Amino acid sequence: MEPIWAVGLMTGTVLDGNIDVALLKTDGDKIDTFGSYKLTPYPGNTRTLLEETLRQARAWNFQGPEPAIFAEAEEALTRAQSKAVRDLVESAGLSMAEIGIVGFHGQTVLHRAPTKERLGDTRQLGDGALMASILGIKVAYDFRTADVRAGGQGAPLAAIYHAALLRSLETSGDTAVLNLGGVGNITWWDGKDIVVAFDTGPANAPLNDFIKRLGLGEMDRDGTLGASGKVDEERLAGLLQHPYMTAPYPKSLDRFDFTAAMADGLSPADGAATLSAFTASAVGKALDLLPQRPKRVIVSGGGSRNPTIMAMLKDRAGVTAVSADDFGWRGDAVEAECFAFLAVRALRGLPISFPSTTGVPQPMTGGRIAG
Numbered sequence: 560m561e562p563i564w565a566v567g568l569m570t571g572t573v574l575d576g577n578i579d580v581a582l583l584k585t586d587g588d589k590i591d592t593f594g595s596y597k598l599t600p601y602p603g604n605t606r607t608l609l610e611e612t613l614r615q616a617r618a619w620n621f622q623g624p625e626p627a628i629f630a631e632a633e634e635a636l637t638r639a640q641s642k643a644v645r646d647l648v649e650s651a652g653l654s655m656a657e658i659g660i661v662g663f664h665g666q667t668v669l670h671r672a673p674t675k676e677r678l679g680d681t682r683q684l685g686d687g688a689l690m691a692s693i694l695g696i697k698v699a700y701d702f703r704t705a706d707v708r709a710g711g712q713g714a715p716l717a718a719i720y721h722a723a724l725l726r727s728l729e730t731s732g733d734t735a736v737l738n739l740g741g742v743g744n745i746t747w748w749d750g751k752d753i754v755v756a757f758d759t760g761p762a763n764a765p766l767n768d769f770i771k772r773l774g775l776g777e778m779d780r781d782g783t784l785g786a787s788g789k790v791d792e793e794r795l796a797g798l799l800q801h802p803y804m805t806a807p808y809p810k811s812l813d814r815f816d817f818t819a820a821m822a823d824g825l826s827p828a829d830g831a832a833t834l835s836a837f838t839a840s841a842v843g844k845a846l847d848l849l850p851q852r853p854k855r856v857i858v859s860g861g862g863s864r865n866p867t868i869m870a871m872l873k874d875r876a877g878v879t880a881v882s883a884d885d886f887g888w889r890g891d892a893v894e895a896e897c898f899a900f901l902a903v904r905a906l907r908g909l910p911i912s913f914p915s916t917t918g919v920p921q922p923m924t925g926g927r928i929a930g
Contacts, residue, residue, distance in 0.1 A: 739862025760841030782867030
């Protein structure tokens with residue numbers, strides 16, 4: 560298959576009020592061209608609606624009928640993201656007819672990992688058929704459900720894209736890709752056939768929630784507050800005893816599995832420092848589980864712009880941490896690019912999840928296609 564232009568969309572569980580939208584030219588195996596990327600803010604009322612939707616989703620917890628707000632939020636976010644796609648494509652000097660497919664991740668409102676007793680559950684809001692009708696092109700969406708129904712974790716899905724990025728950079732297994740969004744996830748590739756991926760632990764979600772709860776803004780911008788505080792080492796040691804830290808992969812997390820309550824009773828500065836240290840230390844625990852412990856991690860996502868967390872990765876995870884931007888990648892765009900890449904793989908019927916990434920019994924494709 561010749562490479563085609565695809566658009567990828569991502570709105571993370573950290574709910575920063577933005578839509579990540581990126582153009583990528585790919586055949587679903589190799590990356591041909593990195594296209595334009597934009598961070599498009601949601602309308603204010605849509606962000607408020609999504610925050611309330613997440614709150615109601617936690618109360619619902621997969622029990623009984625879905626909350627009525629899901630349908631309202633799904634239509635609002637689908638229309639907002641459709642506009643973001645059109646705006647990006649037109650600003651890049653392309654027409655919608657030149658786009659082969661859109662990868663529409665949707666908004667995760669709840670994710671529950673599987674156990675030995677039951678399958679997992681996952682729910683992303685996003686009406687692929689509505690987006691396809693608005694844009695007049697094919698849309699791949701609902702990427703996670705098939706994996707979960709087959710017994711997989713449903714996450715993380717970025718591994719095969721991370722491996723494609725590493726292919727031209729590193730084949731020794733000494734480098735892994737670390738994404739620090741609401742939750743952290745790691746991808747390790749042996750340079751040949753084996754790709755391993757799993758969620759490392761919390762990343763920005765508890766820290767951002769802590770900052771918001773204090774009325775100090777949306778995030779610990781530039782890691783300033785965390786850098787000024789002192790880590791509560793005793794509390795951190797207790798947090799690191801959580802069974803998730805040493806549980807074998809595959810494994811995944813919901814963004815509320817670890818919360819801002821971990822910093823209850825601490826000063827703003829010490830709370831930010833302790834939550835940042837937990838994020839970094841959890842990465843260290845994750846690296847210990849890999850078939851080969853990497854010497855370097857290439858970091859994408861919002862956490863890559865927090866110098867305090869980046870420094871703590873060296874001190875507490877025992878690894879050299881380098882921003883994805885330093886390699887010519889676009890750290891903020893990696894997740895959106897990933898879903899453009901996965902959309903093309905879905906179009907071609909290629910697998911997007913694997914036994915060593917989500918725990919499915921065999922490699923499997925995923926995502927429904929509308930349009």
